[in-house]
Amino acid sequence: MTDIAISPEALLATVTEALGARARSVTLALGEVTAVVGAADYLEAARLLRDAPGCRFEQLLDLCGVDYADYREGEWEGDRFCVVSHLLSVSLNQRLRLKVFAPSEDLPVVDSVTPVWSAAAWFEREAFDLYGIVFEGHDDLRRLLTDYGFIGHPFRKDFPVSGHVEMRYDPEAKRVIYQPVTIEPREIIPRVIREDNYGGGLRH
Incomplete structure (x- = not known):
């Protein structure tokens, strides 16, 4: 492993060149490089990022889903579901964020990157479970x-806080059963109490 990582600006140029037309964007913000690729190019882009000489991202550190519904108070106009991966090059001492958006909101589908990084297996199961x-x-x-x-x-942003079903043990059936949620949804508004001389009567 090299002790000195290349600059973020140099990494941006390296990733941009390696991905070529497969990259929708490669950006630098807060010292971190993020590459966004299309769903059709996702798997091939992952292989390139692992194998290209200047990239060599051998390790997948994390993979998660993101729901962009109501992002920035509804200003977001792109696809709703995104998969975000964080990659590490142990040999070159550099990191990269990789993003891909699922083209369909009704059935979000992207390729699995398990053929590239086997560590993705459980991360992808988690994203499937929590985001669909x-x-x-x-x-x-x-x-x-x-x-x-x-x-x-x-x-998902539209999932009800109380869920759809609840689980309980039924002593008559002598087993765990599922039933519709019986919790009434409610809004809790915090009550603000203002008192004279609160805080020991400190003057400003």
Whole structure:
């Protein structure tokens, strides 16, 4: 491993050249480089970022889903569901953020990058479970964190806080059962109490 990482500006140029037309954008902000690629180019872009001499991102550190619904108070006009990966080059001591947007909101699908980084397997299962993003080519895509009978995807912005079903033990049936949620939704408005001389009567 090299002890000295190249500058963010140099990494931006290297990634831009390696991805070529596959990159929708390569940007630098707060010292971090982010590459956005199209869904059709996602898997090939991942291979390039792993194998290209100036990139060599051998390690996938993290992969997660993002729901851009109501992002920036509704100003977002792009696709709703995004997959974000954080990559590390151990040999070149550099990092990269890789983003891809699913073309369809109704059925968000992108390629699995497990053929490139095997560490993606459980990360992609988590993103499928929480956001409903389908990873084409994943050989074991099933829920990871929620229960087998869970309905919906709890990290989506439109998922109800109380959920759709609740689980309880039924002593008569002598087993766990599922039933519609019985919790009444409510809004909690904090009550502000203002008192004279609050804080010991400090003067400003």
